[in-house]
Amino acid sequence: MAKEEILKGLADAVVDMEEDAAVAYAERAVAEGVDAYTAIDEGLAAGMQKAGDLFEEEEYFIPELLLCSDAMNAGMDVLKPHLVVDEAAGAKIKIVIGVIEGDTHDIGKNLVKTLVEAGGFDVIDLGRDVKPQIFADTAIAENADVIALSTLMTTTMLGMPKVVDILRERGKKDAIKVIVGGGPLSQSYADKIGADGYAPSASEALKLLKKMYA
Amino acid sequence: MDDLSPKERLHRTLAKKSVDRRPVICPGGMMNAAVVEVQENSGRRLPAAHANADLMADLAKEVSLDTGFENYGIPFCMTVEPEVLGSEIDLGTVACEPKITREIYPDAASVVFRNESDMLKSGRIAVVSEAVAKLAASDSDVPVIGSVTGPVSTAASIVDPMTFLKDLRKRPQDSHKVMDYVTNFLSAYAGALIDSGAEIISISDPTATGEILGPKMFETYALPYINRLADYIRGRGVKVILHICGEMRAVRSHIPAFRADAISTDAMVNLKNLKADYPDITTMGNLSTYLLEFGESDKVAARTEALLNAGIDIIAPACGLSTASSLKNLRAFTGTVKEKV
Known part of the structure; x- marks a missing residue:
């Protein structure tokens, strides 16, 4: 053949x-x-x-x-x-992904993971209901380039700025980019919490990453 | 001056009869207004109120009194059904709603079909039924709404949701068996709430969206099973409110096929256009919950007025409220509906 x-x-x-x-x-x-x-x-x-x-x-x-x-x-x-x-083992961009603490809805996160992996990025999946500290710790330990946070619930959105704050406290805010997505979020929310990007869907998340690392 | 009681107004609206002004409600379940401030003000707190009938009924009353929503809506979660069907749940905290920690079955084929009458005696069904009975017996003018989780979401709460979604396509026979089982159970549960005095049943099925399922799976699974549940409830002489989540472009043409007495939608759906295209639908919604949490109260009032001007039949939040939403904003919301006739 x-x-x-x-x-x-x-x-x-x-x-x-x-x-x-x-x-x-x-x-x-x-x-x-x-x-x-x-x-x-x-x-x-x-x-x-x-x-x-x-x-x-x-x-x-x-x-x-x-x-x-x-x-x-x-x-x-x-x-x-x-x-x-x-x-x-090429120099792939490494992304730590997960659903923020308090939320167990992970369909969206899994889609992003699938598309982003197929798009040539390296993905570490922390699963669902993940504490802000774990995101920051893992990203720092793994030398990741990006943390991708997802939530479906308005209640749990508040965990997202915590991740940004922890990175800032540890002097990693510039080294590790934070991108967010999920039902209740918006670009203005991403801007407000100091995230580096927002995507309204899984395919937009891939585009966003490609744009960031073109 | 209001001529109708909240109960009469909502029932008349659902029956497509004339009313003095629009009702403003928050039906419970996924869409409940047991925000932290109400809990703090009343001393009736979650998670205790998820599992205690007196607390649940009292909190439902406090929600209505404190926020101005013109109904009692219980329970305050979507986990009663999956818990009874065997999934592990965590009742959460004052500020965080209950969640499923583990779906009990790995795939549709593994689901064990349990006896219905045993199930009706298990979990928190008795708690919710008793709370409904207490509210119904309180002899008030406020309608009692019982909330149930829709069949697709319930099925995706007992079978691992990723596998469940794949099974819908890959193993339709197993999937239909699970949907059938879940729909029978939900009908029996809704029946128990009706027996206890629920006047209206609200169904929310957040997994059954066009965005997740696409039109084909929506038509194959969401539409027929939701309709079967709705038919059962309406057959008992009780009205049905159906909440459809998400942006529904892909399934919009299916919406008139739902046999519900009102259709509630998410914030991104233009209800005015939906009503224009399908004049028979009684529309409900759809104030942004983002606005309710983060907006200023004058903006809330302005958006509410826009909903009234757009001719929406029942004014309600667009989705699940954040427990951090302020009473100030909720009161601006309900107050605007009551003032602007």
Whole structure:
């Protein structure tokens, strides 16, 4: 099978939410000696970006995007062991992401994680109901570039400025950018709490990061 | 001068009859006004009031008295249903609403279908029912609204929500079984609240949005199961208020198919346009909860007046209120509706 055919097969499997096909094409890539990094980047990730576009165009919604992500990850599991190490360890921008303390709604956060990872960023996921201190500690310890905070609830929004304050106290406010998103938030809220960016949706979050690190 | 009692006014509005002025309400559940200031003023505090019928009923009365909302609305959370169905919950604090700490089932296929009459005896169903009964027996002019979580959100509160959303597409048979089970349970729970004296049932289904599900899944799961729940409640002679979360462009054309007596929407939805496009809908909403928390009270009053001028039938907050919202703003909100006839 030609390399192009395999790459297209990988991308289509992701867009079509076909986990089994993603695995089959990934195995094919390995068998035929297609470079694992290329297979991920031009195959799986390209498919996920296409899925992200369909999401933005309101052709796909959250169930579809999650299934695309599953297909991508299934293919990834096959390809990852074949990655040449220095390719994998490039200077990726590192993002610490999570849902702020008090809130357990994590659908939005998971979408951002999926799209941002497919977009080539390195993501550390702290999960949901995460204390402000943990965000700051992890980001500092991991030398992260960005903290991405999410919440759906107005009550828990108030945890967000705390993260900014902790970074400021520890002299890391400039080194670590804070971006926020979620139902009740807005650009004006982000500005008010001293965050570095706001995105109204998962695809906008990816665009925002790409703009910040172009 | 008001000619109608709050009870008559709301019932007449839901029956599409003429009224002296618009009602202003906050139905409870996800959308409740048990803000910190009311709790402090009354000494009736959460989380205790989530689990004690006397406190719950008293707090509901204090909310109405203190804020000016013209109804009693309970419970003050969306966790009664998932708790009964087996999920782990945390009742929160004075300022933080209860949340689900762990959904009990990993996927739709794992859901164990429990006996309905056992479920009706478990969790906080008795607490909410008793609180409804106390409010209904208090012989006031204030309508008692019982709030239930909608079927999609309830299902996504017992099955891991990420897997649940995928299962909707990937395993439709298992998903329909879970939706069927949850809808039967919710109908029985709503029935128990009606038996206790709830005059109106409010359904909020925040996971059932166009943004999350998309039009196809919305039509397959949200619409039929919400309608089945609504049909049951209306079959009992009780009116239904349905709150749809989010920006609903993707599913807007489905909205008239809901068999509810009023449709409440989020702040980003233009209710005036919705009403213009679908004149049969009784509209409810939709003052920004962001404005209620962070805005100045004169701005709150101005936005409220705009809602009145836009012809919205029932004035209400657009979404769940922050517990930090000030009484000053809530009073500006309800006061404006009562003054501007």
